[in-house]
Amino acid sequence: MKPIMFNNKKIDASLFLQMENLMYALLKRDGAALEYAFQAYYDERQNKVANSHFWDDRSQEDKVLGLKSEIYLKALGNGHFSDMKVYREYTKELLLESPLQRLLTQVFVLIEDLRLEEIIKKKRPGTLSIFARRREVYRNHFRGQYETNRIRHFEADMLFSLIYIMLTNDKYESFDNEYMDIIEPILFDVFEARSTEDVMYIVEKIRYRLESELKGDMINHYFGIAPLVNENEKVSCPSPVHELDNDDKQDVDEEKKNAEDETFSTWHRENENNDEENFLQFELEHGTKTSLDVQTAREEENGDQAMGMVYGNSRKSKQNNFDNNDEKDRRASQAAAGPGEKYGKYNIGAEITYKAARTSTPSEKATYSTIKSFVHKEVKELQKVIEKTMENKKNAKTDKYYGRLRKKWLRVFTEKQPRMFYKKGQESKELDVAFHLLVDCSGSMFNKMDETKKSVVLFHEALKSLGIPHAINGFWEDASSAKEEYKPNVLHEVITYETSLNHHAGAEIMQLTEEEDNRDGFIIRLASEALAKRPEKHKFLLLFTDGEPSALDYQQDGILDTHEAVKYARKKGMEVIGIFIEEGEENEETYNLMKNIYDHHFLVAKDATDLRLKIKPLLKKLLLKSIQ
Structure with missing residues (x-):
């Protein structure tokens, strides 16, 4: 489980799904994918559209309009009205041959976007207001960028800012800039461009005039292009070699040169190096010379990664510890990602193993008895309220x-x-209701699990006293064994519907313990399937968690996948409630995360102790709702 303060940029799941549906409708290509990236682009080879983070800090209205404008430009524009072969080959040529590669590729993308914008507005007049606002926001942005770059003497960035302002201004505006004077007559040809090839010729004219005049390239990137090389391709062209600031050389131990690489697994995939790009850039410009041959391309290796980090309180994983149960004590693994992406596109390769509760030890029974006595008063109060309410209902006319x-x-x-x-x-x-409780057993629960069990015991004893069938499951993903094609998950069934009302049931809850990662959306889908088969009229699915989903290839997709899983469960007629265990006072990040996933159906506890105090009124509210 990744703490929510790890990354301040949170995806609005509802908005993302809205943009995804718009992308599907406009692009009209099976298997297309939408993602967030630093800049927006369309990749026809990967069948992918990217929305940019440029709009993240705008007002909600501008954010929605801005993201829509990018979907229109990339899915409808590039997807249907751009010659992507010319687009890709020309940008590749600029990046490999021109000293002004950044400036010229940005100008090329900008002019092509403006050409596509006019086509889209003619075909879909309803987009006029969207693009009008887009231009207004970007004009204000580039006016600010111009002043910033002028102070820093970034000539190419200044020029690009002026190009955008001129091309998107309704009235002619002259600029006191020597480079702008050189290319201004060419820029008027932009409004006559009818194809991607026309745009290419315009940029070539600009290139011819600027390469001999402008000495430095742009520093910043404003508009994106698709990656020029697919992940499975080999780069055949040599990269330009730059002199390093350092003139030293790396000492190589020949005996260790061919030593086998060793892979180090982390206990929990919570911490990722966000500064990797800056680190690599420093190495490229200032690093130490090595004996590697850079004149030929190196083939991609499965284990390639820039840097591995082991961070935090690492400890030995317990994911395979089933306490020597017989094979009959747990069901065999079931493949979760079958044909048709049954459990969502973000869970392909995920598999589930159902782990049955073993026989409780005397120590676990003693601990459970102590906790049971601790929550006995609250259980009795809740039982009395519900039974009294039911009695009044029976006596009512x-x-x-x-x-x-x-x-x-x-x-x-x-x-x-x-x-x-x-x-x-x-x-x-009568109470015609069933409950299913999921407990996040990710590694970050290590300092909360003992207190959380008290809330789980309260939950179990209260429902048992009222004769309400319920299930309690812990869940986690085995991070150390997870691969792209195989992502093993475990559902620990400490209390099942069949055993929930047994007089001696409950001590099995003490078997819950913190493990590794968590794939919330996948588990919610599985639990909702089981709950949907129950005959009761009212069905409630609750999930205890302490952060956002975090697993292999899940990252921000985990928020979207969990949101989709929650919507899917609600369509089946069950109520899904997220219960967040905070560390400290509730903050806006917590609220936004839970709202993105569960809409307004969530509860936030400031710590595990506060959770227990809030469980009783929550159960009371849900039970009273079921007997209205």
Whole structure:
């Protein structure tokens, strides 16, 4: 489980899914994918559209309009009205041959976007306001960028800012800039461009005039292009060699030169190096010379990575410790990602193993008995409230002046104003409800699990006292064994529907312990399937967690996948509630994370102790709701 303060940029799951649906509708290509990136782009080879983070810090209205404008430009524009072969080959040529590679590729993308924008506005007049606001926001942005770059003497960045302002301004505006004077006549040709090839010729004219005049390239990137090389391709062209600041050489131990690489697994995948790009850039410019041959391309290796880090309180994994259970004590693993991406596109390769609760030890029974005594008063109070409410319901008058007609007509002759009708369902006064509780057993729960068990015991004892069937499962993903094609998950069934009402059931809860990663969306889908098979009318699915989902190839996708899983469960008629265990006072990041995943159906506890205090009123509210 990754703490929510790890990254301040949180994906709005509902908004992302809205953009994804728009992308599907416009691109009209099976298997297309949407993701967030530093800049927006369309990759026809990967069948992928990327939204940029440029809009993250804008107002909600501007953010929605801005992301929509990018979807229109990339999915509809590049996807249907750009010659992507020309687009890719020309940008590749600029990057490999031009000393002004950044400036010229940015100008090329900008002009192509402006050409596509006009096409889209003609075909879809409803986008006029979207693109008008997009231009207004970007013009303000580039006016600010111009002043910043002027102070820093970034000539190429200044020029690009002026190009954008000129091309998107409704009125002609002159600029006191020597490079702008050189290319200004060419820029008027932009409005006559009818194809990607026309745009290429315009940029070539600009290139011819600027390469001999402008001495330095741009520093910043504003608009994106798709990666020029696929992950499975080999780069055949040599990279330009730059002199390093250092003139030293790396000493190589020949005996260790061919030593086998060793892979170090981390206990928990919570911490990633966000500064990797800066680190690598420093190495490229200032690092030590090595004996590697850079004139030929190196083939990609499966284990390639820039840097591995072991961070935090590492400890030995317990993911394979089933306490010597017989094979019959746990069900065999079941493949979770079958044909049709049954459990979501972010869970391909995920598999589940159901781990049954073993026989409780005397120590676990003693601990459970102590906790049971600790929560006994709260359980009795809750039981008394629910039973009293049910009794009042049973004694309440159910005869109505309207509704469904009763079969007994005697009162027609014995009463002046007989109540001959009743409402459908009014006769039932029993609790017709089932609960399923999921407990996050990720590594970050190591300092909360003991207190969390007290809340779980309260949950179990309260429902058992009222005769309500329920299930309690811990869950985690085996991070040390996870691979792209195989992601093993464990569902620890400490309490099942079949055993939940047994008099001696409960000590199995003490077997819950912190493990490794967590794939929340996958587990919610599995639990909702089990809960959907229950015959009860009212069904509640609760999840105890202490942070956002974190597992292999999950990252920010975990928020989206969990949000989709919650929506899927609610469509099946069950209520899903997220219960967040905070460390300290509730903050805005916590609220936004839980709202993105669970909408408004969530509870935040400031710590595990506070969780127990809030569980009783939550259960009371849900149970009263089920007997209304």
